[in-house]
Amino acid sequence: MESESAKAIISRVITYETAKNLALSLVALFFIRGVVVVIYRLYFHPLSKYPGPFLAKISDLYGAYHNVLGRLHTETEQGHRVYGTIYRQGPNKLVSNSGSALHTIYHSKDVQKSQGYVTMIPAPGAYNIFTAVDKAMHRHKRKVISQGFSDQCVRDFEPTILSHVDLFIKRLASTGDSRNSGWSAPYNMTDCCRHLGYDIMGAFGFGQTFHLQTAETNRFLIDAVTATSHKAGVYVQYPALQKLRLETLFYRRGLEMREKYLKLMSGLVRSRLAAGKSSRNDLFSFIVDAKDPDTGVGFSEDELWAESRFLLIAGADTSSTALTSLFFYLAAYPECYRKLAEEVRSTFAVPSEIRSGPVLSSCVYLRACLDEAMRMSPPISGTLWREVSGEAIVIDDEVVPKGVDVGVSPYALHHNEDMFPDSFTFNPDRWIVSDDNNSRDAVERARHAFSVFSLGSRACAGRNMAYTELSDSVARTVWYLDMRSADESLDALGGGYFGARYGKHRAKEFQLEEHLTCSHDGPWLRFRVRAGAEEELEKLLGEKQS
Numbered sequence: 082m083e084s085e086s087a088k089a090i091i092s093r094v095i096t097y098e099t100a101k102n103l104a105l106s107l108v109a110l111f112f113i114r115g116v117v118v119v120i121y122r123l124y125f126h127p128l129s130k131y132p133g134p135f136l137a138k139i140s141d142l143y144g145a146y147h148n149v150l151g152r153l154h155t156e157t158e159q160g161h162r163v164y165g166t167i168y169r170q171g172p173n174k175l176v177s178n179s180g181s182a183l184h185t186i187y188h189s190k191d192v193q194k195s196q197g198y199v200t201m202i203p204a205p206g207a208y209n210i211f212t213a214v215d216k217a218m219h220r221h222k223r224k225v226i227s228q229g230f231s232d233q234c235v236r237d238f239e240p241t242i243l244s245h246v247d248l249f250i251k252r253l254a255s256t257g258d259s260r261n262s263g264w265s266a267p268y269n270m271t272d273c274c275r276h277l278g279y280d281i282m283g284a285f286g287f288g289q290t291f292h293l294q295t296a297e298t299n300r301f302l303i304d305a306v307t308a309t310s311h312k313a314g315v316y317v318q319y320p321a322l323q324k325l326r327l328e329t330l331f332y333r334r335g336l337e338m339r340e341k342y343l344k345l346m347s348g349l350v351r352s353r354l355a356a357g358k359s360s361r362n363d364l365f366s367f368i369v370d371a372k373d374p375d376t377g378v379g380f381s382e383d384e385l386w387a388e389s390r391f392l393l394i395a396g397a398d399t400s401s402t403a404l405t406s407l408f409f410y411l412a413a414y415p416e417c418y419r420k421l422a423e424e425v426r427s428t429f430a431v432p433s434e435i436r437s438g439p440v441l442s443s444c445v446y447l448r449a450c451l452d453e454a455m456r457m458s459p460p461i462s463g464t465l466w467r468e469v470s471g472e473a474i475v476i477d478d479e480v481v482p483k484g485v486d487v488g489v490s491p492y493a494l495h496h497n498e499d500m501f502p503d504s505f506t507f508n509p510d511r512w513i514v515s516d517d518n519n520s521r522d523a524v525e526r527a528r529h530a531f532s533v534f535s536l537g538s539r540a541c542a543g544r545n546m547a548y549t550e551l552s553d554s555v556a557r558t559v560w561y562l563d564m565r566s567a568d569e570s571l572d573a574l575g576g577g578y579f580g581a582r583y584g585k586h587r588a589k590e591f592q593l594e595e596h597l598t599c600s601h602d603g604p605w606l607r608f609r610v611r612a613g614a615e616e617e618l619e620k621l622l623g624e625k626q627s
């Protein structure tokens with residue numbers, strides 16, 4: 082008995098010792114592997130000659146960390162000031178900051194979307210137009226879906242946009258004594274513009290409004306989409322992190338909301354299907370029977386709904402950020418607001434004339450204001466990574482080998498002083514050729530570097546829709562209403578503040594938190610009916626809500 086128990090003790094000790102040694106060896110191996118990887122990335126990697134932040138050279142944690150904090154766009158802009166036009170922003174990533182790099186990369190046949198996009202597919206094989214990395218798959222999706230974005234489709238859908246815009250104006254004009262000469266209660270324009278943008282995209286993607294402008298019930302959608310965008314933004318920067326499923330720890334609330342969101346969506350899909358194919362002017366009716374002109378193949382119903390869900394992020398978040406930013410800049414630069422109001426009010430005798438067409442297109446200052454707001458604060462501010470899939474590409478004389486991720490940050494490029502002098506000042510006139518201060522060359526240089534909608538085969542498919550929505554919303558609001566900052570100072574606007582870290586310090590720059598799309602807060606504004614618009618506003622307020 083005694084000798085047996087001594088044996089058992091010895092074998093336990095050996096097992097424990099062995100396990101301990103094994104664990105220590107694994108830690109040591111892991112550590113040594115880490116050191117070897119770091120040394121390789123710093124000194125022997127093909128990108129080792131490029132400057133960049135130390136952490137970025139050794140790990141994609143750099144991008145993920147700044148993305149979590151919503152400031153990768155401002156870090157990138159600052160990075161170019163420190164490291165130059167091209168620098169290393171991940172072990173395998175180069176970011177550039179020139180108009181020529183923008184065109185080379187996004188027009189190149191030798192790049193494809195980076196593997197980061199694959200982290201956004203909800204299930205294996207469930208690609209949509211945005212996440213399809215494979216070029217042939219994307220080409221097919223694009224050919225089918227772009228039929229739903231034709232000029233004719235946008236025109237057919239415009240009455241729906243306008244009905245939501247009118248609701249937006251009613252809301253802004255309906256508190257306090259705004260119908261007389263007094264100002265309304267203050268509104269947080271982030272909320273108002275998000276509600277408008279989501280309602281429009283609900284109508285476009287699903288043929289039904291979410292009623293965010295008029296009721297609380299579905300407003301959780303915005304938080305659900307924001308949480309999805311936060312998560313996606315981090316994994317796009319550091320795809321390997323996805324395996325750790327960190328969202329189950331950090332985005333619990335987001336995941337709960339996602340369940341609610343998916344339930345709402347499937348309800349919408351069911352009731353849209355019950356309504357019949359062509360009963361509404363929405364994406365479903367535009368492309369339900371559309372076919373790829375080359376192959377004759379259309380979309381399955383599942384594919385169609387996958388695209389509709391994507392559009393909610395692609396179309397609602399982006400357009401509402403653009404609209405909110407413009408309200409910010411018009412409040413921060415009252416002289417620009419006055420000029421815009423003068424143009425719109427002198428062009429249109431009555432607000433019902435405001436809709437797309439040659440007259441609205443003749444409002445050059447309106448278009449300049451939209452472009453300038455999106456230049457200052459691009460709704461997609463972060464670098465859209467592309468992987469070099471050919472042998473190599475040459476970016477500004479640098480030969481970049483296969484497998485490297487390359488890109489240009491729209492935010493950094495839009496604040497490159499070579500193309501945009503005094504780049505942190507909101508100046509719509511920079512988009513208009515004029516004899517006294519703006520040559521054709523200067524405007525063309527700016528246009529060449531304007532990358533809000535990206536370029537090439539993966540550029541935004543909804544650009545026309547976005548301009549229609551934005552022009553209608555801004556022109557009609559400015560036609561009816563005067564506006565001002567809630568407390569007659571810059572404090573309530575949502576700009577930066579003195580003493581904050583770099584990028585957050587400019588009072589007249591609308592502050593975006595960049596994830597995949599952008600989060601923001603403010604500006605808080607008050608509205609009142611403008612002189613001469615009382616009768617038209619009475620009519621609008623008297624109309625029955627649609």
Ligand code: HEM
Pocket residue numbers: 210211223285392395396397399400403459460461465533534535538539540541542543544546547
């Ligand atoms: C101001 C508003 C908008 C901005 C700034 C914007 C910006 C962009 C950008 C930068 C991309 C390229 C993304 C990438 O390469 O990863 C993109 C793609 C896309 N956008 Fe927009 N967008 C806006 C509004 C819209 C709207 C309203 C719709 C639809 C109604 C839309 C539909 C799409 C689609 C379908 C794609 C994917 C295109 C493809 O990969 O072929 N966007 N957008």
